[in-house]
Amino acid sequence: MNKVRTQLMLCGGTGCHASGTGKFQEALEQELQRKGLAEEIKIIETGCNGFCAVGPVMLVQPEGIYYQKLKAKDVPHLVEEHFLKGRPVKKLFYKEPASKETIPTMEEIPFFANQMFRVMRNKGAIDPEVIDEYIARDGYFGAAKALQEMTPEQIIGEVKTSGLRGRGGAGFPAGLKWDFARQSPSEIKYVLCNADEGDPGAFMDRSILEADPHAVLEGMIIAAKAIDARQGVIYARTEYPLAIRRLGIAIEQAREYGLLGEDILGTGFNFDIDIYQGAGAFVCGEETALMRSIEGKRGMPRPRPPFPAHQGLWEKPTILNNVETLANIGQIILNGGDWYASIGTESSKGTKVFALSGDVNNIGLVEVPMGTTLRKIVYDIGGGVPGKKKFKAVQLGGPSGGCVPDQHLDTPVDYEAIAKVGAIMGSGGAIVMDENTCMVDMARFFMDFVQDESCGKCTPCREGTRRQLQLLEKICAGQGEPEDLAILEELSDTIKETALCGLGQTGPNPVLSTLRYFRDEYEAHIHEKRCPAKRCVALLKFEVEPDACTKCGLCFRSCPADAITWKKKEVAWIDKEKCIECMTCFEKCRFDAIF
Numbered sequence: 378m379n380k381v382r383t384q385l386m387l388c389g390g391t392g393c394h395a396s397g398t399g400k401f402q403e404a405l406e407q408e409l410q411r412k413g414l415a416e417e418i419k420i421i422e423t424g425c426n427g428f429c430a431v432g433p434v435m436l437v438q439p440e441g442i443y444y445q446k447l448k449a450k451d452v453p454h455l456v457e458e459h460f461l462k463g464r465p466v467k468k469l470f471y472k473e474p475a476s477k478e479t480i481p482t483m484e485e486i487p488f489f490a491n492q493m494f495r496v497m498r499n500k501g502a503i504d505p506e507v508i509d510e511y512i513a514r515d516g517y518f519g520a521a522k523a524l525q526e527m528t529p530e531q532i533i534g535e536v537k538t539s540g541l542r543g544r545g546g547a548g549f550p551a552g553l554k555w556d557f558a559r560q561s562p563s564e565i566k567y568v569l570c571n572a573d574e575g576d577p578g579a580f581m582d583r584s585i586l587e588a589d590p591h592a593v594l595e596g597m598i599i600a601a602k603a604i605d606a607r608q609g610v611i612y613a614r615t616e617y618p619l620a621i622r623r624l625g626i627a628i629e630q631a632r633e634y635g636l637l638g639e640d641i642l643g644t645g646f647n648f649d650i651d652i653y654q655g656a657g658a659f660v661c662g663e664e665t666a667l668m669r670s671i672e673g674k675r676g677m678p679r680p681r682p683p684f685p686a687h688q689g690l691w692e693k694p695t696i697l698n699n700v701e702t703l704a705n706i707g708q709i710i711l712n713g714g715d716w717y718a719s720i721g722t723e724s725s726k727g728t729k730v731f732a733l734s735g736d737v738n739n740i741g742l743v744e745v746p747m748g749t750t751l752r753k754i755v756y757d758i759g760g761g762v763p764g765k766k767k768f769k770a771v772q773l774g775g776p777s778g779g780c781v782p783d784q785h786l787d788t789p790v791d792y793e794a795i796a797k798v799g800a801i802m803g804s805g806g807a808i809v810m811d812e813n814t815c816m817v818d819m820a821r822f823f824m825d826f827v828q829d830e831s832c833g834k835c836t837p838c839r840e841g842t843r844r845q846l847q848l849l850e851k852i853c854a855g856q857g858e859p860e861d862l863a864i865l866e867e868l869s870d871t872i873k874e875t876a877l878c879g880l881g882q883t884g885p886n887p888v889l890s891t892l893r894y895f896r897d898e899y900e901a902h903i904h905e906k907r908c909p910a911k912r913c914v915a916l917l918k919f920e921v922e923p924d925a926c927t928k929c930g931l932c933f934r935s936c937p938a939d940a941i942t943w944k945k946k947e948v949a950w951i952d953k954e955k956c957i958e959c960m961t962c963f964e965k966c967r968f969d970a971i972f
Contacts, residue, residue: 383418383460386436386501390425390587391619392580393432397448398422401433404449408456418460424588424623426501428488429741431471436501441482444469488739491758493720495728496704497744499589505623508630511591517636519707523599524644527710529559532603536706538714540726545571545662545699546774546803547879548725548792554696557686558604561694566606568597568648569690569697571667572613572620575659576775577826578734579806582700584742585730586613586620589704590627594650596703598636599710601648604696609650612667614657624652659776659830663878664689664697666832677832678878699804701730721747725791729805735772736811738763743807745790752786755809766811770894774803776823776830777883779890780816799890801883815912816895817902821849823887831881838881841872845888854915857903866892914958918972923948925970932962932971 387402402420409415426434431445442465444455451469458464471486483489494500503510511517523532537552558566570593574582586593597609613621628650631637639647653671660666661676668690670676689695705727709717718726725747731754733743738760745754751771755761762768770780779800781788788798795802810819828842845868848861869885876882892899901907908916921932926948933943940955941962951962963971 380416381419383440384438385418385420386423386438387420388424388426388432388434388501389422390429390432390584391617392425392429392584393434394619396432398433400449401447401452404452405456408452409460412456412461414456414460421504423501423503424499424505425584425742427497427584427742427744428486428739430739434501436483437465440465440480442480443471443483443486445471488741488758488760491753492744493728493746494744495708495717496585496592496701496730497588497742498708499592500584500742501588503589505588505590506626508591508627508634511589515711516591516707517595519709519711520595520598520636521642523602523710524642524646527602529603529605532599532710533559535710535714536603539705539709539717540714540721540724541702541705541709541717542725542792543698544701544705544729544804546777546801548802551698551702554686554698555600555603557684558694558696561687563694565608565691565693566604567690567693567695568600568604568606568609569667569671569695570597570609570611570703571662571664571697571699572611572617573655573662573667574614574617574700574804575657575662575830576777576804576806577823578732578772578808579775579804580732581730581742581805583617583620584732585700585704586617587623590620590624591631592704592707593624593700594627594631594637596698596706597650598641598648599706600696600698600703602646604694606696607647607649609648610671610690611650611652612655612661612671613652615654616657621652621654628652658832659826660832660878660880663880666878667697668695675832677834678880680877701805722789722791722794724793729790729802731805731807733759733807733809735807735809736762736766736814737809747791748789750787750789751781751807754790754807755786759809762809762811764811766813769810769812769814770816772800772808772810772819772823772887773806774801774883774886775806776826777801777880777886778803778806779886780810780819780894781890782894799886799893801886813910813912815853815908815910816891816898817849817908818853818910818912820887820891821846821853824849824884827880827884831884835875835877835881837872837875838877838884841868841876842881842884844868845872845885849888852899852902853908853913855902855906855913857899859903861903862892862896862899911963914960917958917963919951919953919956919958919962920972921949921951922970922972925968927968927970929968931965931967935961935965937961 433447435444541551542548666676666678685695731743770782785798824846833839933941938957943949
């Protein structure tokens with residue numbers, strides 16, 4: 378007889394593992410065993426819960442109590458007070474309740490309350506390594522409906538009706554892409570999943586795979602029926618070991634249940650899925666480069682046409698969708714395209730998942746309806762900028778995207794609306810920057826990434842991005858000249874017009890968007906040899922302002938080079954010969970006393 382009375386849904390995503398979930402879980406298991414509670418209380422390791430900033434997190438069911446920032450040292454007190462005496466531990470709550478009788482639930486926490494969960498509906502709610510838990514929440518019902526009751530035309534019709542656009546960045550209508558592949562004559566076709574998430578600051582696809590791998594498998598099964606494919610491949614980067622392991626478990630379980638392989642659900646339809654591990658090349662996020670990589674060739678894009686829907690993997694008709702796109706499919710087929718299209722904007726339907734990071738309080742995974750403003754994401758969900766600093770910009774779309782400044786924070790999450798302000802939706806990375814961010818240095822960082830990751834096949838991207846990086850480094854070093862800005866703009870236009878693939882064509886976006894909104898910072902670097910954000914080391918003096926110094930000695934204690942002289946009740950002084958310009962004193966000073 379099952380004696381379990383309590384389930385502890387412990388976040389087991391990569392973020393929480395990095396914060397110490399493993400040590401906490403080990404201590405919790407030992408303490409429950411020691412107290413004789415191991416049979417009554419079951420620990421379930423889930424995928425990413427979403428609220429990475431307060432991890433490790435745990436949801437106690439059926440009470441719905443949400444604990445955060447858990448440490449192994451908290452375990453004895455937590456077990457004694459909550460699980461033995463029935464008194465929840467308030468110091469581990471998200472916030473202190475308004476009264477002793479009030480216990481905050483997840484739904485009351487602003488980070489969760491302002492979201493809508495479709496793609497992430499199972500996050501933190503199931504064990505991703507147990508297929509029965511996915512099925513219990515209507516998992517594979519959409520696949521069963523598609524295989525047993527629908528024709529390929531009907532499946533594609535529902536996807537078209539839903540208005541689902543590819544979540545990998547380009548925003549191409551998924552149903553239209555599938556229709557092209559369905560109409561391509563061939564006995565062999567392929568369904569590919571792009572899990573090669575390479576944007577700095579992006580972790581949407583990784584988290585979805587870790588929390589709900591079966592949702593992606595279900596989407597691929599339905600896509601295979603729609604275009605009459607027999608083989609699928611998930612292209613995942615090797616840097617995602619947990620996601621790959623859970624995918625492997627999910628695939629084996631689906632095979633055991635007759636959901637993959639031959640004669641799926643007795644329908645006579647055959648389809649199977651393999652995992653291909655990529656080596657982490659950013660360019661392999663581009664569809665044709667990804668296919669060349671699977672073929673064992675160097676990952677380099679090829680000219681289009683022909684498009685993959687006609688000649689893709691092994692020159693056969695192929696559809697490629699990213700993780701988030703495929704995770705939507707099962708629910709669209711089960712509930713109908715009109716259900717999915719009932720939320721969002723006129724041109725952008727459904728929800729969008731963002732990886733919110735950078736200078737924001739509530740770092741984590743966010744899912745909102747299309748049409749939600751960036752301001753709501755940054756402030757209502759993200760909790761605003763820490764340290765009472767001012768918001769400066771949010772970078773959308775990673776190195777292929779652009780920055781959106783404060784005056785455009787009310788821009789809705791919509792493919793066309795975001796493009797109008799100089800950014801792109803991309804796969805969903807959203808990096809928040811505060812007033813201390815140097816936008817010239819930020820552009821240099823992303824250009825360095827793009828140049829380093831360029832496959833080198835086409836001259837505009839290979840040479841153009843290198844030249845742009847050189848100019849940006851020159852400006853950050855205080856050696857910029859007025860004509861450099863015109864050259865940067867000319868190079869950007871040329872690269873956008875002539876680069877071979879989408880990655881090269883969008884590479885100059887960070888440069889163009891920062892020049893558009895923060896040109897004054899470029900001009901300060903060039904004309905005044907000054908970095909307004911005090912980030913470009915070559916333009917800093919590293920001197921103590923006597924009138925601003927509070928004589929606290931914090932800079933003296935933190936200097937790793939012993940370059941600061943200070944005595945109690947005296948102003949600090951920096952020895953220029955010893956100073957290594959590491960920025961530690963500037964970052965530690967709370968009174969803006971370091972030039």
